[in-house]
Amino acid sequence: MQWSLLLATVLICNTSLAADAYQTPEDFIAQAFVGEIPDPGIIWLTGKRKEAVKNILGHRYPFLRVRYWRQNQRSVWILQEIGKEKPITTGIIINHGRLERIKVLIYRESRGWEVQYPFFTDQFKNARPGEIEHLDRHIDGISGATLSVRAMKKLAALALFLDAELKELEHVSPSP
Amino acid sequence: MSRHHHKKRFKLRSFYLWHRYMGISAAAFVLLIAFTGLLLNHSDDFEFDKQHVRSGLILDWYGIQAPQDLRSFFAGKHYITLMGEDLYLDQYEIRGNSRQLAGVVFAGDMFVIAVNDSILLLTLQGEQIDYLRGKDGVPAGIQQIGIDATGSIVVRTDYEHYQPDADFLHWQRRDNDTSSIRWAAPSVISAQFKAALQQHFRGEVLPVERVLLDMHSGRFFGRFGTLIFDIAALLLMFLALSGTWIWFKRKR
Known part of the structure; x- marks a missing residue:
């Protein structure tokens, strides 16, 4: 009886986690900046950039343009990637070309929700673009959450790449 | 040869005939269940859950209609x-x-x-x-x-x-x-x-995997489909038992 109650509790908890919003993207963006939130900017995923993104994700990004919020050398990205079947929405902060913070905002998959915990996301701190799955370090996986872990690594690499692209664009056309 | 032995042989022969007729009756079901089961086992490889049935006949059979508006x-x-x-x-x-x-x-x-x-x-x-x-x-x-x-x-x-x-x-x-x-x-x-x-x-509504599952279980064939497949399953169980029994009897 006790075991069935425990099992039922676990099942209910897992069901509620199947599509859980841990933080709204708006809150994440507001939290990322002290004071006023900068206006959003847009980066287009066309030409070579589109190919590079495809190389990172293994497929095309679902949209041709991505919004970001930037203040000095910090940029904030709200990105999505499908783990197994449903998109995982993450908030990512890049500071001076290094990953400052990655957080799962909305998790919709039925398994693999452990990727939300700091023991996993803390591994990305200070990560830069590199050779190990487009990151400069190895990220330890989680048993039973392989696809979600893979999606998180792709999103971290994508945010780092896009932030680097912004800097590249600045060099090409410096702001007045 | 004794009378008792004749009677025993006759019984075995009659049982063997039953076994044969039931075997033939179940053959179509065996083929269908085995074939659909084989395909379902490799559903991920063939991506049957992502492919959809486009046959008008099957879609009509399932009563799938497109919106008119x-x-x-x-x-x-x-x-x-x-x-x-x-x-x-x-x-x-x-x-x-x-x-x-x-x-x-x-x-x-x-x-x-x-x-x-x-x-x-x-x-x-x-x-x-x-x-x-x-x-x-x-x-x-x-x-x-x-x-x-x-x-x-x-x-x-x-x-x-x-x-x-x-x-x-x-x-x-x-x-x-x-x-x-x-x-x-x-x-x-x-x-x-x-x-x-x-x-x-x-053509985007009905996954191939759904049709295979329904064929495998008999649901594809309508209200009485599952009942017929239940009978087929009993037949197969009978065949397995009768086949084993005949084999043992002959061996003796």
């Missing part, structure tokens, strides 16, 4: 059509669930589609540029979308008119003088085009 707009020499929850650029389906298609305009080499109380920006090739919602500043309750004399996009909500900036990131209210605005108006599509869309719609 379509809402279509003609813009940039193309049709944008909402059928059920599917949005189409001509006959190409745009990913995602859609509803309430308020209008479509073609501006700056892209389609600006007012759908789901949001704005979907689409290239001529059907690639999604962006999908902007209320949280992105899109006004709530869009009823119409149009272009004014200067080529700017305008949307009409229940009470106001709004205009976005070039990137669709900021919206501002504009005066209610609508005399220069050309509002997007629904278009009538040909019966042939409608039939093609409906055929496409029907």
Whole structure:
């Protein structure tokens, strides 16, 4: 009886986690900046950039343009990637070309929700673009959450790449 | 040979005949169950869950019908059509669930589609540029979308008119003088085009895996299908037992 109650509790908890919003993207963006939130900017995923993104994700990004919020050398990205079947929405902060913070905002998959915990996301701190799955370090996986872990690594690499692209664009056309 | 031995042999022979007839009767079921089971075992490899049945006969058998009400707009020499929850650029389906298609305009080499109380920006090739919602500043309750004399996009909500900036990131209210605005108006599509869309719609509903599962369980064959397959399963159990029994008896 006790075991069935425990099992039922676990099942209910897992069901509620199947599509859980841990933080709204708006809150994440507001939290990322002290004071006023900068206006959003847009980066287009066309030409070579589109190919590079495809190389990172293994497929095309679902949209041709991505919004970001930037203040000095910090940029904030709200990105999505499908783990197994449903998109995982993450908030990512890049500071001076290094990953400052990655957080799962909305998790919709039925398994693999452990990727939300700091023991996993803390591994990305200070990560830069590199050779190990487009990151400069190895990220330890989680048993039973392989696809979600893979999606998180792709999103971290994508945010780092896009932030680097912004800097590249600045060099090409410096702001007045 | 004793009488008892004759009787025993006769009994075995009669049982063997039963075994044979039942074997023949069950053969079709065995083949169907084994074949569908084999395919289902490799469903992931063949991606049967992602492929859909397009056969009109099977779709009719399942009673799958396409919606009759379509809402279509003609813009940039193309049709944008909402059928059920599917949005189409001509006959190409745009990913995602859609509803309430308020209008479509073609501006700056892209389609600006007012759908789901949001704005979907689409290239001529059907690639999604962006999908902007209320949280992105899109006004709530869009009823119409149009272009004014200067080529700017305008949307009409229940009470106001709004205009976005070039990137669709900021919206501002504009005066209610609508005399220069050309509002997007629904278009009538040909019966042939409608039939093609409906055929496409029907062909996206039923996964192959579903049909295989139904064939495997007998549900495919209607109300009595599962009952017939239950009987077939009993037959197979009988065959296994009778076959073993005959084998032992002959061995003796």
